[in-house]
Amino acid sequence: MLAKFSVKNFKNFEKKFTIDLSQTKQYAYSEACVKDGIVKTGLIYGPNSIGKSNLGKAIFDIVQNLTDKQRNPMLYMSYTNAMHLENNAEFVYELVFGSSRVRYEYSKPSYEDILEEKFFIDDVQVVSRSWNDFHTDLQGAETLNGNKLDIKISAMRFIRANAVLADNPTNKVVKEFFDFVDRMLMFSHLRQNYYQGFSVGSTQVDVEIIRKGKLKELEDFLNSVDVDCKLKSLKIYGQEKLFFDFGGNHIIDFWENASTGTQALVFFFFWYMQMQGNASTTPSFVYLDEFNAFYHEKTAAKVVEMLRDVQSQVLLTTHDSTLLTNDLIRPDCAFKMLPEYKNSDSYVMGPLSSRTEKELRQALNIPKMFRAGAFD
Structure with a gap:
């Protein structure tokens, strides 16, 4: 599961922006929204042009790096932030597979070119890449060390295509990572049912x-x-x-x-x-942008209920604060995207539960509190 994601200098994300899906609580309601301490079904609220769509594009940039799944390059025009066109966009993924934690970092000047990569398993670096040179400690990929890589080919993709990885716990995690990325899915109804991944x-x-x-x-x-x-x-x-x-x-x-x-x-x-x-075989991670743009509130609530029960990890974006009710989404699975992130050099978007000292009991009217500014 995706536990945390960071992006910098990509589209409207001039400075480092992080969404943390691991700040969950021990609430005894809407328990299907959380799995193994990580948000399984989450809702991101934000006004127009705040960056919800671009956050999805950033998360799904990895599909271009590692897979042959569906892509939409037109969504990645104007790739880097307009204030820093000469700099690279930076991405960091933190994922959890059982008891193992993966961190994959990379930087890119454009959608198709990749210059720097680092891959860690439980804080041990097993793959590194700087421009054309790369090194790996993965068993079964040793003979690939020192190869000159074209900047249009990621080191992780090169390893996947050319190495016969040994059967060991470390490589098992690598394969789980590849499988997770293969099954990521982003879709929206706003652009004639476009999709990426899966x-x-x-x-x-x-x-x-x-x-x-x-x-x-x-x-x-x-x-x-x-x-x-x-x-x-x-x-x-x-x-x-x-x-x-x-x-x-x-x-x-x-x-x-x-x-x-x-x-x-x-x-x-x-x-x-x-x-x-x-x-x-089902999607591992789903990002559904402005999912209720054409829905009545009753319909939107029904869709959230349906997505709580799937095995896929799901993030939804919306303009509708009425969906933040505890009957649908827990406060530790709901996020508020605010302009304040643009003023911070390193901003972490945690859930609503991290934005208040109050005890958020099941009976509370979270949408009413939200509109009153309790989570600003």
Whole structure:
């Protein structure tokens, strides 16, 4: 699981910004939001243009470094901060796998080029890279030492592609790290259902839902959030298509007639399907940006409830403070992104519970406290 992430000189993050997902408490409510002392389902609140979307882009920069999964380079134009274009962007990931802790640091001048890398397991450095030169102490990768790396190839990716790592506890953690990054997923409804990570290429959402036999489940989901409808699939010119069914022969094309919010719900359901099943094949980490941009508050609450129950680690961003209720999200899993981080050389965004001395009992009205400035 991702425990902490830091970024500096990337887009609007001029100075070092850290989100800490490990500052959890011993609350006896909404316990599904936490796993092994780390936020499993978290909510980031922030006003427009504060950096919520850019935080997601920063976290998912690693997908370019280490995987062949879906990427969106257009999101990474204007890569470094405008005040320091000549400097490198810096990233630090801290992850926990069982009793082992991984730290992966790197710096880049652009989306595709990487200059510095350090990889630690339990504070022991096992990979280092500076410009073209790199060194590793990983068993099975010793013969790769001293190779001249192109700046478009990360050392970790080079090791993954060219070494046969020995079967030992250290390398097991390295493989778990690679697997975690492979299964990271970021998606949003704001840009025509774009996504990064986890998979490759595009698919027709409705066709895939129908193919997996989930049409009735989709219909039930829509009805549960007050989208009163019946759905039907028909094969048109050999291709399954989705329709609203009004009985008899009265059907109309779904995509031509569904509201923006209803379409967004179908896109969400498609990705929610990927979060079902075995933990080894579902997304490891999900970042869903402005997840409720097209949702009524009841619908947004339903989506949060659904995501609490998946095995994936999930971070959601929102403008809606009403979702901060203890019935949905604990105070140690809710974050407030404020402009104050821009004035600090090294800012740590901890949860709401770290921003007050008050005891945050389950019965408290957290949204009301939030709006009154209790966590400013």
